[in-house]
Amino acid sequence: MKNPFLKAFRYPLVFVLVLIGIHSFGVIYDIKLNHLGVYPREVEGVFGIISSVFVHGSWEHLFNNSIPLLVLGTALFYFYPSLANKITFYSVLYTGILLWLGGRPSFHIGASGLVYALASFLFFSGFIRKHKNLMALSMCVVFLYGGLVWGIFPNQERISWEGHLFGAINGLFWAMYYREEGPQRKKYSWELEEELLQSLEGLEVIYQEIHGNEAEDEQPSIRYEYKKRKAPS
Numbered sequence: 141m142k143n144p145f146l147k148a149f150r151y152p153l154v155f156v157l158v159l160i161g162i163h164s165f166g167v168i169y170d171i172k173l174n175h176l177g178v179y180p181r182e183v184e185g186v187f188g189i190i191s192s193v194f195v196h197g198s199w200e201h202l203f204n205n206s207i208p209l210l211v212l213g214t215a216l217f218y219f220y221p222s223l224a225n226k227i228t229f230y231s232v233l234y235t236g237i238l239l240w241l242g243g244r245p246s247f248h249i250g251a252s253g254l255v256y257a258l259a260s261f262l263f264f265s266g267f268i269r270k271h272k273n274l275m276a277l278s279m280c281v282v283f284l285y286g287g288l289v290w291g292i293f294p295n296q297e298r299i300s301w302e303g304h305l306f307g308a309i310n311g312l313f314w315a316m317y318y319r320e321e322g323p324q325r326k327k328y329s330w331e332l333e334e335e336l337l338q339s340l341e342g343l344e345v346i347y348q349e350i351h352g353n354e355a356e357d358e359q360p361s362i363r364y365e366y367k368k369r370k371a372p373s
Contacts, residue, residue, distance in 0.1 A: 145218060152213025156206045160252065162194050164187050164232055165204050177249035178239045178303075188247070189236030195249040205251045207287060212258040217278060223268070223322045231257035238306035248300040253307035256292070261283050262310025273324040 149277040166173045177192040179185025196202040235253040259281055266278035292305040 143213070145366035148216075148218035148221070149210070149216050150160070151224070152210050155213065156209055159194060159196065159202060159206065159209075161263045162248060163196050163199070166195075167199075174249055177247035178236055178243060179247050180240050180243035180245055184247075185247075188249075189240055190232065190237075192236060192247075192249050193232050193251045193254055196251070197249060201250055205255055208255045208259070209251060212255065212262060212281070213286065215277060216258055219274060220322045221350055225343050226339060227258075227261055227314050227318070228254070230314060231261070231307065231340055234313075235265075235303065235307045235310050238309070239300070239303050239367075242306070243300065243302040244302045248303050250303070252291070253310075254302070256304045256307030257287060257311040257314075260308040263314045263315075263324075264310075264312050265315040265319070268324055269323070341361055358369065 176195045178188035231254055236289045239248055263278045263281045266274035294301045
């Protein structure tokens with residue numbers, strides 16, 4: 141697929157279609173899938189660390205997660221293609237683990253934790269990298285989904301605010317952890333020179349000076365000293 145945007149879009153699209161298929165199966169055959177969610181600190185809830193993201197309580201619940209998954213997922217795969225799979229998988233896994241450890245004693249279902257992780261990653265990563273295009277993306281995330289921040293507070297009993305909170309924490313963590321990987325801002329010549337001089341600061345290369353006769357096969361002494369220079373203003 142030559143169009144990079146369509147290539148990025150197909151991954152979240154496939155994921156959302158899987159979510160629709162699973163929910164449709166449950167509705168058609170009248171099967172309650174809530175037991176596949178995370179149940180904190182209970183053995184039977186461990187499996188839900190992975191499976192909970194695929195289960196939704198209603199069509200409205202699924203729709204509310206599907207749109208941001210398509211938007212944020214496409215942005216992730218478009219701007220961070222080398223990191224997208226890892227960010228997605230780790231966000232699901234570790235959000236689920238934190239939810240199992242720290243959530244309320246109830247079944248937690250839905251992909252909203254992943255939504256919060258993606259939004260958090262895209263927002264913080266742009267500013268951490270100081271990349272103009274990615275910072276613009278961060279501002280778009282704020283404009284579109286800035287209201288998500290209220291979801292990390294316990295304001296509605298039936299909503300897993302813990303999943304939202306742990307998802308947001310995961311997004312921030314992976315933005316910091318992978319800050320040196322993926323797209324990087326362009327560095328100017330004086331910044332590269334500054335980094336080089338810092339790495340060489342205090343470095344000394346010393347060879348022994350000849351002492352005695354040449355038969356000892358010793359080498360002449362050469363001493364290099366590197367002094368830090370000021371970057372051009």
